[in-house]
Amino acid sequence: MPVLGVLSAEWPDLFTERLRAFRDGLKEAGYVEGRNLAIEYRWAEGQNDRLPALAADLVRRQVTVIVAAGTTPGALALKAATSTIPVVFYIGADPIEVGLVTSLSRPGGNLTGVVTLNVEVAAKRLELLHELVPSATVVALLVNPTNPALAATITRDLQTAAQTLRLELHILHASSEREIDTAFATLVRLRAGALVIGADALFNSRSDQLAALTLRHSVPAIYQYREFVSAGGLLSYGSTVADTYRPLGVYTGRILKGERPADLPVQQATRVELIINMKTAKALGLTLPLPLLGRADEVIE
Secondary structure, X not given: OOEEEEEEOOOHHHOHHHHHHHHHHHXXXXXXXXXXXXXXEEEOOOOHHHHHHHHHHHHHOOOOEEEEEOOHHHHHHHHHHOOOOOEEEEEOOOOOOOOOOOOOOOXXXXXXXXXXXXXXXHHHHHHHHHHHOOOOOEEEEEEOOOOHHHHHHHHHHHHHHHHHHXXXXXXXXXXXXXXXHHHHHHHHHHOOOEEEEOOOHHXXXXXXXXXXXXXXXXXXXXXXXXXXXXXXXXXXXXOOHHHHHHHHHHHHHHHHOOOXXXXXXXXXXXXXXXXXXXXXXXXXXXXXXXXXXXHOOXXXX
């Protein structure tokens, strides 16, 4: 029975929906955990500095294939740890820019995978917030400094967008739950009128905390996943879990069957969804523009 390694920067109990979609993809490729596939999981629980050691542990185990599930730092740690074990990544960063592959169509090494649009549309999130809260001239971006590949790209793109929109942008950092609270205290001191939350595994797993803080401090905020809006956040705009984790499972299954990562083009997500929490908008005293409502894929009442 082949053994699959899964490396994630998140918490297992908060990864359920994504794992379900991933397993659906594996099943489509003919693999079911416990029947003809064993899976070993390694969870960094929001601590990116643990990923190199966890990656090295999976390599020592000599697993058949390793999946870097939603973690750019994890994918980079695996690239550094092995040049022979096939690695399938799920990331938001440009895999060429961060050095994971040399080409999207012909990756050429032992890595391939799925790329979301969650980093690429970061600037669009700022534009959506500006459309909703045009009076907010001071805005903030929250990033995790222990995820430099994503933090640098998102910061650069939002700084460009902020200049175009004539907004004053402040960069806030958080790499733990406590630092998230500290970042919001800084946001209030700066009197920022809106917040863009950068893509990161820590923030994925802390949607409830982030949504509660944005409501407590009356700050309109946008993130990438629906969970943020379900927890009371105002807006989300990004790739869907089902559209990205299922293909990740299919690709993993194909490699388990013997296909080479070097021959499998990196898949790129093509769809994003906009979700709005109407109850939160009313609590913040916001009137949603009809064109924005018309573009929404879902409105939570």
